[in-house]
Amino acid sequence: MKHVISWVDKRFPLTEFVKKELTEYPTPRNLSFWWNFGSLAGIVLVLQIITGIFLAMHYSPVASLAFDSVEHIMREVNYGWLIRFMHSTGASAFFLMIFIHMARTLYYGSYRAPRELMWWTGQGLLLLLMATAFMGYLLPWGQMSYWGAQVITSLFGAVPFLGDELVIWLRGDFTVGNATLTRFFSLHYLIPFIIVGAVVIHLVALHSVRSSNPSGINLADKNNIPFHPYFTIKDIFGVSVFFAVYSYFVFFQPNLLIEADNYIPANPMQTPAHIVPEWYFLPFYAILRAIPDLVGGVIAMGVSVMIFAAMPYLDRSKIPGGARYRPFYRVMFYLFMIDVLILGYVGAHPPEGFLVILGQGATFFYFGSFALLPFLSKWEEAWLRKKGLPAEVEALLASEQVQQLDRRHSREDRRKNSTETSGDDGNE
Amino acid sequence: MKDDDNPPIDEDRRDFILNTATSVVAGAGIATACWPFISSMNPSADVLSKATSEASLKGLKPGEVKTVAWQGKPVFILRRTKKQITSMETSDGGKDPQADSERVQNPDWLIVVGLCTHLGCVPSRKKDGWFCPCHGSVYDNSGRILTGPAPRNLDLPPYEFVSSDKIIIGKA
Numbered sequence: 390m391k392h393v394i395s396w397v398d399k400r401f402p403l404t405e406f407v408k409k410e411l412t413e414y415p416t417p418r419n420l421s422f423w424w425n426f427g428s429l430a431g432i433v434l435v436l437q438i439i440t441g442i443f444l445a446m447h448y449s450p451v452a453s454l455a456f457d458s459v460e461h462i463m464r465e466v467n468y469g470w471l472i473r474f475m476h477s478t479g480a481s482a483f484f485l486m487i488f489i490h491m492a493r494t495l496y497y498g499s500y501r502a503p504r505e506l507m508w509w510t511g512q513g514l515l516l517l518l519m520a521t522a523f524m525g526y527l528l529p530w531g532q533m534s535y536w537g538a539q540v541i542t543s544l545f546g547a548v549p550f551l552g553d554e555l556v557i558w559l560r561g562d563f564t565v566g567n568a569t570l571t572r573f574f575s576l577h578y579l580i581p582f583i584i585v586g587a588v589v590i591h592l593v594a595l596h597s598v599r600s601s602n603p604s605g606i607n608l609a610d611k612n613n614i615p616f617h618p619y620f621t622i623k624d625i626f627g628v629s630v631f632f633a634v635y636s637y638f639v640f641f642q643p644n645l646l647i648e649a650d651n652y653i654p655a656n657p658m659q660t661p662a663h664i665v666p667e668w669y670f671l672p673f674y675a676i677l678r679a680i681p682d683l684v685g686g687v688i689a690m691g692v693s694v695m696i697f698a699a700m701p702y703l704d705r706s707k708i709p710g711g712a713r714y715r716p717f718y719r720v721m722f723y724l725f726m727i728d729v730l731i732l733g734y735v736g737a738h739p740p741e742g743f744l745v746i747l748g749q750g751a752t753f754f755y756f757g758s759f760a761l762l763p764f765l766s767k768w769e770e771a772w773l774r775k776k777g778l779p780a781e782v783e784a785l786l787a788s789e790q791v792q793q794l795d796r797r798h799s800r801e802d803r804r805k806n807s808t809e810t811s812g813d814d815g816n817e
Numbered sequence: 818m819k820d821d822d823n824p825p826i827d828e829d830r831r832d833f834i835l836n837t838a839t840s841v842v843a844g845a846g847i848a849t850a851c852w853p854f855i856s857s858m859n860p861s862a863d864v865l866s867k868a869t870s871e872a873s874l875k876g877l878k879p880g881e882v883k884t885v886a887w888q889g890k891p892v893f894i895l896r897r898t899k900k901q902i903t904s905m906e907t908s909d910g911g912k913d914p915q916a917d918s919e920r921v922q923n924p925d926w927l928i929v930v931g932l933c934t935h936l937g938c939v940p941s942r943k944k945d946g947w948f949c950p951c952h953g954s955v956y957d958n959s960g961r962i963l964t965g966p967a968p969r970n971l972d973l974p975p976y977e978f979v980s981s982d983k984i985i986i987g988k989a
Binding site (some may be wrong): 539543546558657659662663681683685740797 | 839843846855857858859860867884886888889890931936937938939940941949950951952953966967968983
């Protein structure tokens with residue numbers, strides 16, 4: 390074995406890579422369990438790809454066969470029911486892990502410098518995940534599948550001038566039809582592998598800036614410990630807990646999150662009396678409905694997903710650490726979480742009476758909290774400074790200011806140098 | 818050897834021309850090569866061949882609705898009662914005002930595409946028109962939007978009467 394490894398090491402940096410990025414990778418020793426959800430999302434991704442590949446062996450992506458082939462998987466394929474319920478439950482688990490992962494990032498301020506690229510690649514991953522989930526939901530070809538796809542593809546009709554043509558192009562038909570199903574199947578199979586690629590980029594960025602930690606400041610070297618065995622064991626513990634909960638839903642509540650109407654085959658002539666998206670889209674769906682105008686609603690929904698990318702700029706406070714050390718931000722964080730839950734509740738119910746007002750109020754608060762953040766973070770910083778920061782934090786802020794000044798000077802120096810050198814080039 | 822009569826070569830200009838020319842030609846080539854793939858996603862010939870459908874109006878009593886498929890979309894055929902016709906002719910609808918006479922060829926028959934102009938759900942029949950279950954748009958017996966998020970009246974398919982009790986949808 391030693392010989393084989395040394396043979397490989399001469400040709401490929403195997404041992405070096407494993408040591409640097411895994412076994413000896415320095416990790417903050419104070420990470421809490423909230424830091425488990427990234428690796429859990431990775432596990433669910435693998436789970437979804439494996440179960441998906443096996444489902445595709447038995448599934449027929451043809452409008453006349455799709456619904457029956459899912460029932461075939463459920464009733465006739467050996468363990469087909471298990472693989473399908475693992476896949477459908479896995480989709481919900483994936484979103485739950487990602488939402489917790491995002492909430493942790495927001496609470497602890499992990500999106501702040503130097504981790505902006507982590508946050509933005511994560512935002513891209515969220516969009517890819519949403520696209521994959523949406524396309525996968527059409528495949529069982531039930532009533533909810535069909536009308537969900539019909540409504541969401543119609544959203545593209547809000548694009549000026551080209552809207553109608555774009556919708557027909559996306560569907561390959563005048564309504565959602567066989568052509569739509571086959572292309573959604575193709576893309577539902579493709580995008581997860583793009584997600585794997587994007588995860589690699591996310592991890593390369595992570596290993597360049599290193600993990601954030603609950604204190605919100607970069608720890609001294611002595612406060613970092615090797616990833617293995619300390620965090621491999623912690624991640625394995627997290628995975629065990631995850632699988633216990635996941636198995637409960639797979640074996641005892643597999644239909645909890647599947648709408649009963651989706652066991653009725655798709656019927657293009659009849660919309661179900663009450664259509665709802667999957668739970669993970671409910672808050673965004675509530676925002677779409679809150680605006681009584683097609684184009685406005687579509688824009689609001691798009692912005693509600695993408696606005697997270699602006700967080701590194703909206704948060705202007707220099708106080709290190711996340712919500713833990715920032716009382717105003719902490720209150721806003723919890724209010725925002727409650728607001729998202731309210732939006733989810735509104736999205737799940739028919740838009741009638743009080744719920745319309747509630748949905749509009751919650752939508753206003755959703756965007757309002759992002760709009761308020763730049764001012765709130767400034768006031769908070771001023772208030773905290775007035776109240777008096779611990780000497781260590783003052784020292785840290787001062788040293789950062791010095792560093793920034795240094796950086797500015799060195800930038801100016803470089804600019805001066807480069808103009809001089811380019812002047813030299815001209816003479817050659 | 819140096820030729821003093823020639824002006825000095827402007828490297829920047831040369832690079833700019835070369836880079837621009839290369840990217841324009843390569844870009845045009847890539848765009849052209851993409852076209853077959855983009856076009857393949859548009860409706861295929863067999864989908865387009867569903868462009869017209871025939872519908873019989875026989876057996877429909879005043880006040881009754883029938884749904885037929887045209888291009889895979891539902892089309893509502895409503896045989897209107899005298900009362901419905903008068904009430905529709907005296908109103909202009911709501912959000913998207915339009916005279917009833919512009920929406921029918923024969924006032925007895927209202928023929929509209931049965932997809933909500935908001936996000937494409939099929940509205941369900943109510944006493945005085947249609948109601949969309951998805952986001953609550955309400956249409957009258959002329960298919961005109963009264964309230965709700967839908968921006969337009971229900972679309973009118975092109976159609977013609979081939980006889981008094983038969984129409985061809987998709988052909989005007």
